[in-house]
Amino acid sequence: MALPQPLLPVLAAQIMGGTRFRVFLVLQALRLLTLLEIESGNIAASASTACARWCPPNSSCVNATACRCHPGFSSLSGEIITSPLESCDDINECGPPLTVPCGKFADCQNTEGSYYCTCQQGYEMVSGAKVFRNASENTCQDIDECTLNPRICKGRQICVNTPSSYICKCPSGFKFDQAHPKLCSDVNECASEQKPCHKSTHCLNTVGSYNCRCRPGWKPMPGSPNGPNNTICEVDFPTWTLPPGIKSQSLSRFFEEVKDLGRNFKPAVAQDTIKKLIESLDNLLEDPQDLETLALPSRHHIATYLLSGLEEVLRTLALAMPKDSFTHHSPKNTELSLMIQEQGNGNVTMGQSHARMLLNWSVAAGSNNSGPSMVGMLSSENMKKLLDNASLKLDPEKKAKLEKIHESPVNGAKLELLSAVNSVFLSNKNTEKLDSPVTFAFSHTWKEPKEHQELICAFWKGDNVSGGYWATTGCWKLGSQNKSTTCRCSHLSSFAILMAHYDIQDPKLALITKVGLALSLVCLLLCILTFLLVRPIQGSRTTVHLHLCICLFVGSSIFLVGVEKKGEQMGLRCRLVAGLLHYWFLAAFCWMSLEGLELYFLVVRVFQGQGPRKRWLYLIGYGVPGLIVAISAAVSAAALNGEGYGHKFHCWLDRQQGFHWSFLGPVIFIILCNAVIFVTTVWKLTQKFSEINPDMNKLKKARVLTITALAQFFLLGCTWGFGLFLFNPRSEVLAYTFTILNCLQGLFLFLLHCLLNKKVREEYRKWACMVTGNKYSEFATSTSGSSHNQTRVLRPSESGM
Structure with a gap:
């Protein structure tokens, strides 16, 4: 802006004027500033007179009569506003x-006076x-949320x-x-109304799917x-x-009939x-024909083969049936x-x-079978x-129990089938050990078990050998009643x-016992007749021999x-x-003890008199056992209610209550005493043979001593000592030894005391001659008498025989 012209001369004069000039200059400067302010006000006043003062917000002045809306704003009349009543509004x-x-x-997103574009939700540039x-800048594309966050869905989703x-x-x-x-949970397709599998299969549900598998005994079609x-x-x-090694026309026909049924x-x-x-099976079993001629192992093998095969066929056919x-x-x-x-x-x-x-259905189904459960019984x-x-x-535990009950070894059993053969089979083939036991009630012909008999539940088990x-x-x-x-x-x-x-x-x-006792009875009867009728041998020792026999x-x-024992009850x-x-x-045994006593007096105290008199012999031989039996019977009646006499399997003394010791105690005492006498006798006889006839050869001396020892061994009842060592009934050696020696005791007595x-x-020769009518020769008697006199010194040994 230019300064007013009249001020220039004044300003020049002042600059040239010294101190006074300086003061003047300051004053003029202040004046100048004042003038400048006044000039500015004038300029503004001049401008206002050129624009309208009523322009609304969001607009600018065009001239004194018009205003223009800013970009992004407009009025009802357009961009230019000429009336103070109009306004500039935002354009959407x-x-x-x-x-x-x-x-x-x-x-599109609107803003005050403008706008911008954004991608829709789920999209990004x-x-x-x-x-x-604008659209030319648009690069929006879909956001793949599944890729950005793979675990966005829970569980199996x-x-x-x-x-x-x-x-x-x-x-x-x-x-x-x-x-x-x-x-998400599994869909059981097999339980749906629309069966997804063919009717010849069963549906097996799996996690997220299912399988169609052939039923047991079925196979996929080609x-x-x-x-x-x-x-x-x-x-x-x-x-x-046919099983290997078996030939049978009837069995072959049966197999052909089964094959035709399968076709x-x-x-x-x-x-x-x-x-x-079943009709074919009945025809085969009712008339086995050549099957009956086979050996037992072959027949039993065929039975095993049939039973197992029938179970397999019937299981297959059962699962094919439409009905339940x-x-x-x-x-x-x-x-x-x-x-x-x-x-x-x-x-x-x-039932049938x-x-x-x-039984439980879970047993029939098994652990891995999701198909139908089947139970069958033939x-x-x-x-x-x-x-x-x-x-x-027999089961080892049952066998041990039987042997304990019968107090004797169990050597097998004879069997009688009372019921039908009942084969049980399930859809579950693993039935060797069931999770829960199965209970049966079998109907059968009723027979009351007798002694040593028992009704048992048994099952058939195949074996390659038998x-x-x-x-x-x-x-x-569990029990038996009502057939x-x-x-x-x-x-x-x-x-x-x-x-x-x-x-x-x-x-x-048992056979040895019966035969041995029968033979001993015959020999004992001959001994009794001999001791009664042969006068030359009469004496105290013969009396003891007689009553022992x-x-x-x-x-x-x-x-x-x-x-x-007859029957179950213990009768009179x-x-x-x-x-x-x-x-x-x-x-x-008391008379055996008297035999020992006689032998003691005869051999050990040979020069101190004979043995006891006959009345003492009878008193000891018959009185002592009578006293023991009387006391035992009184104890049985008073303390054991009469159950001492009578074993549960034999007519003998009861063992469970210890009553058998009334016999065993005296027997053990007598056997031990006689054993001592036997040893002493053999020892004394050995000495006497050496003293009496030292020139006797060793073989003859050993023979006479052996025969004498055997005679005393059986005579004194020492053979019964083997029974004292028979603690285990299964010891066959001791059992046979004890039975043979004691069942034949009568035979040994006859041989040693009569024939020898x-x-x-x-x-015996005289009696034979009398029976046959021949005259008996006295030569044998005289010879025998002279020989007897010569060997009188050997009387102890001869008497011992």
């Missing part, structure tokens, strides 16, 4: 009609920028990306759980794999062939096929019962005329023909009720005919037999 570029193109997947201005978002859904074979909507949902199966009918089989006629199979249960009773009294249930649980009871069964009366004369293998045998391991009898026996078993097989007659005694030992004869006779007859045996055998005695032999 994003409002309809849309005037700003942002492009696909983008939204490639560059990562948040805003842009799978993430599925969608335009601008995502969804979580359950995979195939799963569905949202109603209790937990955000979790070209059809086992497992997919299009699997189709056919019955795998077993093919039977024509259809599931719809499964029941008819079963009936025809089936029962068939053939005219030949063969019965079959079948029950089938899908996913069975709880207990099931199956031959047997009833109670009962055949005719099967017993192939199982005759089979052996019995073909098969009955066994009891894992089966227990029925209840059993419980921890495994399944073919069962039957047997009557077992146990061989408590060794049959060979009488006691042994009576006791052995009673033992042979009466020791076996058995108690009387036990009492008589007690007395007569004690009497025999010269005087007795002379009498």
Whole structure:
């Protein structure tokens, strides 16, 4: 701006004027500033007179009469405002009609006086920028949430990306759980109404899917794999062939009939096929023909083969039946019962005329079988023909229990089948050890068990050597009544009720006992007649011999005919037999003690007189055993209620209450005393042979001494000492030794006291001559007499014989 012209001369004069000039200059400067302010005010006033003062907000002055709205704003009349009543309002570029193109997947965002574009939710720009201005800058694309956060869906859910978002859904074979909507649970396709598998298969559900598998005993049809949902199966009918080493035309015909049934089989006629199979089986068993001519092991092997094969075939046919249960009773009294249930649980009871069964469905199904559960039972009366004369293998625990009860070894048993043979089979093939036992009630012919007999629950077990045998391991009898026996078993097989007659005694030992006692009785009778009729040998020793033989004869006779107990109850007859045996055998041992006493006086105290007189002999021989028996009977009646006499298996003294010691105690005392006398006698005789005749050769001396020792050994009853060492009944050596020596005691006495005695032999010759009518020669007598005089010194040894 230019200064006013009149001021310039003044300003020049002042600059040239010294101090006064300086003061003047300051004053002029102040004036100048004042003038400048006034000039500025004038300029502003001039300008205001050129623009309108009423322009509204968001606008600018154009001139004194008009205003212009800023960009992004407009008025009702447009961009230029000429009236103070108008206003500049924001233009909504994003409002309809849309005037700003942002492009696909983008939204317009209005601002005060402007706008910008953003990607829609679920989209983002490639560059990562948040805003842009027009469609040419639009690079919006979908955000893949499933890739950015793989664990965005919980549990088994799978993430599925969608335009601008995502969804979580359950995979195939799963569905949202109603209790937990955000979790997926398995879909049991097999339980749906629409069966996903062919009717020839069973559906096996898996996690997220399912399989269609052939039923047990079925196989996939050619070209059809086992497992997919299009699997189709056919019955795998077993093919039977003859067992190795067995030839049988009747069995071959049966196998051909079964093969024909398999060729024509259809599931719809499964029941008819079963009936025809049982009919063929009945025809085979009712008339076995050449099967009966086979050896026992072969017959038993065929029985094992048939039983196992029938179970397999019937299991296959049962699972092919359309119905849940089936029962068939053939005219030949063969019965079959079948029950089938899908996913069975709880207990099931199956009954027929031959047997009833109670088991749990879980046992029938097994651990890995998701198909139908099947229970079957085949009962055949005719099967017993192939199982005759089979052996019995007792459980070790049961055998030990029997031996404890019978107080004797159990050497097997004779068997009698009382019931039908009942084969039990399940859809579960692993039945050797069940999780829970199965209870049976078998109907059978009733027979009251006698002595050494028992009703037992047994099962058939195959064996490569014997073909098969009955066994009891894992089966227990619970009780018997009304022609029925209840059993419980921890495994399944073919069962039957047997009557077992146990061989408590060794049959060979029993035969030796009977034959030996019969022979001894004959010899003892000859001894008694000899001692009574042969006068040359009469004396105190002969008296002892006589009464010893009488006691042994009576006791052995009673033992042979009466020791076996008749019936279960202990009757008066058995108690009387036990009492008589007690007395007569004690009497025999008392006379044996008198034999020892006589021998002691004869050999040891030969120069100090003879033995006791006859009245003492009778008193000791018959009085002492009578006293012992009387005391024992009184104790039995008072303390044991009369149960001392009578064993539970024999008519003898009771062992359980220790009553047998009333016999065993005196016997042990007598045997020990006689054993001492026997040793002393042999020792004394050895000395006497050396003193009397030192020139006797050693062989003759040993022979005479041996014969004498044997005579005294049997005479004194020392053979009974073997029974003292028979603690274990299973010791066969001691048992046979004891039985043979004591059953033949009468024979030994006859040989040693009659046949080897010269005087007795002379009498036998006389009797023989009298019977035959020949004249007896006196030469033998004179010779015998002279010889007797020459060897008088050997009398002790001769008397000992």
